Amino acid sequence: MLKLAVAQLNYMVGDFAGNCAAIISHMQKAAAASADVAVFSELCICGYYPGDLLEDSAFLAKAEQALANIMQASRDYPSLVSVIGTVRSNKGQGKALHNALLAIRNGEIVAEYYKQLLPTYGIFDERRHFEPGKEVASTLDVAGHKLGFMVCEDGWNDEEHDYQVNPFNALTAAKVDLIISINASPSDIGKRQQRHAMFARAAAHHQLPLLYVNQVGGQDQLVFDGASFAVTSDHGVTFEAARFEEDFQLLGFADKQFTAIDGTALLKPDSIGLSVPEFTRRQIVLGLQDYARRCGFKQVVVGSSGGIDSALTIALAVQALGAENVIAITMPSAYSSTGSVSDSVKLCDNLQVKLYTHPILSLVEQYARGFEDAFASPLRGLTQENLQARIRGTILMEYSNAFGALLLTTGNKSEISVGYCTLYGDTNGGLGLIGDLYKTEVYALSQHVNSAAGREIIPQDVLTKPPSAELAPDQLDTDSLPPYDELDEMLKWHIEGKRLPAHEFAKAQAFVEQLQKTEAGQKSLSRIIGMVARNEYKRRQAPPIIRVRARAFGSGRQMPIAAKY
Template identity: 65%
Template sequence: MLRITLAQINPTIGDIAGNIALMRAAAAKAHADKAQLVVFPELSLTGYYPGDLLDEPGFLARIEQGIADLLEASRSTPGLHWVIGAPLHRTGPGKSLWNSLLVLCNGNECLRYAKQLLPTYNIFDERRHFEPGPDVARVLRIGDTRVGFLVCEDGWNDERHDYDINPFERLADAAPDLIVSINASPSNLGKREQRHALFSAASQHHNLPLLYVNQVGGHDQIVYDGASFAVTPAGGVVFEAPAFVECTHNLDFAQGVFTSPAEAGAEELPPMEFYRRQIVLGLRDYARRCGFTKAVIGSSGGIDSALTMALAVEALGADNVIGITMPSRFSSTGSVSDSVSLCQNLGIRLLEHPIRDIVSQYGSGFDAAFAAPLQGLALENLQARIRGTILMEYSNSFGHLLLTTGNKSEISVGYCTLYGDTNGGLGLIGDLYKTEVFDLCRHINHSAGREIIPVAIIDKEPSAELAPDQRDTDSLPPYPVLDVILKQLIEGKRLEGAERTQVQTAFTELVGTAEGAALVARIKKMIARNEYKRRQAPPILRLRSRAFGSGRQMPIAARYEF
């Protein structure tokens, strides 16, 4: 029997000493539990993905020292094999690094394997720094078990859709008893199910059991869910670790079968609960790693800021979140009273900073300088920019992280003000379509069994309140229609399952009419013309398969055909 400890850790990019401390603690527990193998995620030494830190000589020297420290640490756990991930130097033409897997035991390096398939699509850009490893299989005997090793993408090409070579097939030819795959697989809606289906099929195809160990935690826009698992040819997924939490878990492996001394408590999350947990973890880690303990949010009395505040409270605690309401002469009575109710429900402080007089002074100055009244779009955007400035003043003065509140529907078509409501350090709901914002608010209330987000806010007709009697539908189609168009244009074939069928059906019906086709053409133009705004906006937490940011790289100055 081989006892394996999967170590689903939350490494910090660049914090080599801190990451080693995480690995030492997990390895010590594994040794105490009499494990022979402890498995850490991909690039566990540096965190995934270090990016251009890998171009820094000082960083590379720290990596080398880190590997030496891990070799020494392995002496303190006799007989325990540590499977770690780290960048390693290589020689010859091409890039100077490999994305490598190392097996360490008793102060010695027992095995070295370099990742062969380097993803360079969507949010990935590994070919920027790494050279593909040689087309070889690496197997190590640990006790009576022959263990073969893969690194993340190497296991995703069993059907040869994306690469000419298939490391899984080459490893299967070496006839191991078990495959161990180390991963840094980002989380998005539908990703868990995709992993399970792909690796279950590969396990059955090659008649090989497999252990899949993934990292957890938020890094900038990307969140990793962990959710490590084991599959067998006959049983499919037979074990899964919890999602969105750090954990270590022991599995016993013998004669192709995994057994677990304790239950893991994994669960399938419905979409809204998935969004909620991913956002909360993403914000918590972003704030912690950037040195923030508190957040500030502009409270408009609308649904976007309400949802942002509720999620921030869950991530950081009510004592660490501040709301600021900034009424103007166009603000409705409800925008302030609803903000008061929301903050009372959340248990957070609400501060008020009216902007009526500031707007008036800007108007007088504009008229005096340019002999023209300040009106229309310029006046509307001015209000948003004044509010953004006030929020940044507060952030600078008191050290709070400013959270921006734009949703994906509005960001897509530029229904936001650059240097105004786009100000901030992080966007929590920028990958949620507006219809999903409503759904997540209802889910939060339902889960709490009480009204966290006031129903008056959820039921209110969306409005920017920057002009008299303004409504979002003055500028945009109804959000259910807009979101169908946006999902098809932005995500398209990346949509999964029932959502893909629903969106394609509705979109086909829409473009089947002259009015609908004209609307789609208009939305295409709005998306293209507002790329410059998205390029300057703060990072947003990625929730879906294609999010704005590194996962969608479009030019600003280009000719688009509509």
């Protein structure tokens, strides 16, 4: 029986010492368990994705030194094969580097493979830095089993829709017993099911079992959920590692089947997995934990308006960092409702979060006098509304600067889409937690937070009050926007389209088709599409947001600012 160690770890881009120490410690752990092979993930030495750091010679030199350290450490475990991901120089024509998989044993590289399929869609831009590997199989005999290797995207083209090359074919021709795939696959809604279905079909098609090892953790906008798995040609997915946490598991392999290390049957994973709200909660919580930790922040600060967006942001921040590390500030103005303060107080009491009050009425009045004195025109309308948001944003940044807390912006995807936010006001911040959640999803996740806690965390009044920016008398979001349950369907259809899960796309498509049957519906849809286009300049200047969906704002949706369309 072949003994496999699955090392699903949380790496940081550029932390060569930390990444190297984690890899070596798990090599030791695998060797102590008498494993034949320890499998790590894609670009684990440098972290995924390093971007243009790959053009920095010092960065590349550190990667080489880290590899040398790992190879030296492997001499302490001479019978163990360690499969790792790193950067290698290209000796031929093309880009200077390869995205490489190395199999290391007793201080030597015993197999080397270069990723053939380099994604350039969505959030990926690997062809910017890497040259594809040759269309050949890389294999290695270990304990009487012939192993074949691939890297992440190499396994996503078995239906041959996106690339001319299908690396599965070379591995099948090489008659391998097992494919080992190392990955850095970020998660989004539906991604787990997509992975399982894709690789189950490929395993059945080629009659080959496959071990898929993924990394875990947050890196900038991306979150990697781990969820490493094993799949066979006849039983589909037979093993899955933990989701959203590091994991180390031992598997047996014989006769094209995976077993527990003692040879007993594995417990088949639940095909359904997490509910969408629970997945979303865990994705955001892990994303914030790692973003704050990697950027050196221990505390966060949030402007508390008494509304649903700031309430959910505060609740998620508490889950990620603890109540003692979350600060809320309420900043009432002349147009703030009584509930904007009282609901903030109740929320923070429920969460044991420190709440400060910093009224802005006098500041707004002072600005208004100064504006009229300087420009001989009263401050009114949208200018006055935006001023309030910008004063609040300035106060929050003052707190951030003074006390070293990371400011979390509170905009949701619906508002960010149509520009229902103030540049240099409520868009201020270092990170957005709910910027990839539509407004209807904000409500759903808020209700889930309460339900999971078994008590009222987010006050009922916050869940039921009509959404309002409270920047003008009796203002409601629906004064200038369709109801959110309608707006969100338009936005999903326009922004994500067929990238949506099938049932979501069908619902959005049906809604839009109904709209298009009437002149009023056509005008409403056209207006919303125009608002999305006109507000690209705001999104370009907004803080990064934690990605939850297949197409999030940021690197996942690259649109021109100056365009006529």
